[in-house]
Amino acid sequence: MATPLDLQEQEQLDQIKDFWKRHGTLITSLLTVALLIAAGWNGWNWWQRSQAAKAGVLFDEIDRAVSAGDADKAGRVFGDLRDRFGGTVFTAQAALLAAKVQLDKEQADAAAGTLRWAAEHAADEGYRRIAGLRLAGVLLDQGKFDEALAALPKDSEGLFAALGADRRGDILRAQGKHAEAITAFQQALAAFGSEGDYRRVVEAKLIALGAPQPSLPAASGAAQ
Structure with missing residues (x-):
């Protein structure tokens, strides 16, 4: 014979079954989405770290080229870094370094191109402004006054x-x-x-x- 406790437990089980029947699919879907978001976030973080590490290797190459005064190599490596890892801070820093050695070697047009990219596309706003100021200086030295004024950072x-x-x-x-x-x-x-x-x-x-x-x-x- 069923006791009151048995009947209470059976009633609770029936309530759980009914609740799961009505909401189980939704709960399962929400859990799946949450797990996918978590996995995606972890994957994104891993990808970001991987990109930064690879960009760091190329940045070191540019740093060595600048130290050696090799403007041509600095420009080539910067182009590779820009095309592959343009969204990293390393690329903005590399642009400023490459432009400096390009100017030192009287490659003003190449330096202007490097700085223009950084002024327009660097991931960090501070680097964009620094690049814009330096670009304006290069264009001023070239006598390109209207372009120099246009290159100045806004706001x-x-x-x-x-x-x-x-x-x-x-x-x-x-x-x-x-x-x-x-x-x-x-x-x-x-x-x-x-x-x-x-x-x-x-x-x-x-x-x-x-x-x-x-x-x-x-x-x-x-x-x-």
């Missing part, structure tokens, strides 16, 4: 805004647009603030253009 803040304004002033001064250059250098000063050796460089540029010698901002906490 920069802080130090990048100061460096961008200073470089814009250099380009405008080279074009003979002295009034606009003074405005750009003044914007650079405002962004640099009152500290740093770079401020004195910008001040010297303003003085050379005949602008009034800028005064330093009042020190914080100065007497009123």
Whole structure:
């Protein structure tokens, strides 16, 4: 004869069976999706680590080429790194290194191409801005003033805004647009603030253009 406990257990089993009959397929599907997501995430992390490791090997090759002053090899290895691992930070760093040795070996067009890629495609925004500033400098030296202005990073803040304004002033001064250059250098000063050796460089540029010698901002906490 069934006891009350047996009947209670049977009722619970019936409830579980009924619940599983109604929701089992959904639960199984959700578990499957969760497992697939977890497996995919682990696979993605492994792939990212693998890509970074392979990119690191090529970066070391570029570093050695730069140390040896071999611009041609640095350019070739950078091209391989760019095509295979363009989304890694190593590639952005390698672009700056390769461009430097290319400039040292008077390969300005090659350096401009390397920097242009980094300015447009580097995974890290900071590297894109650095590359844009350096590209603008290369184009300025080549007398390509409009291209140099276009290469300057947009919507920069802080130090990048100061460096961008200073470089814009250099380009405008080279074009003979002295009034606009003074405005750009003044914007650079405002962004640099009152500290740093770079401020004195910008001040010297303003003085050379005949602008009034800028005064330093009042020190914080100065007497009123």
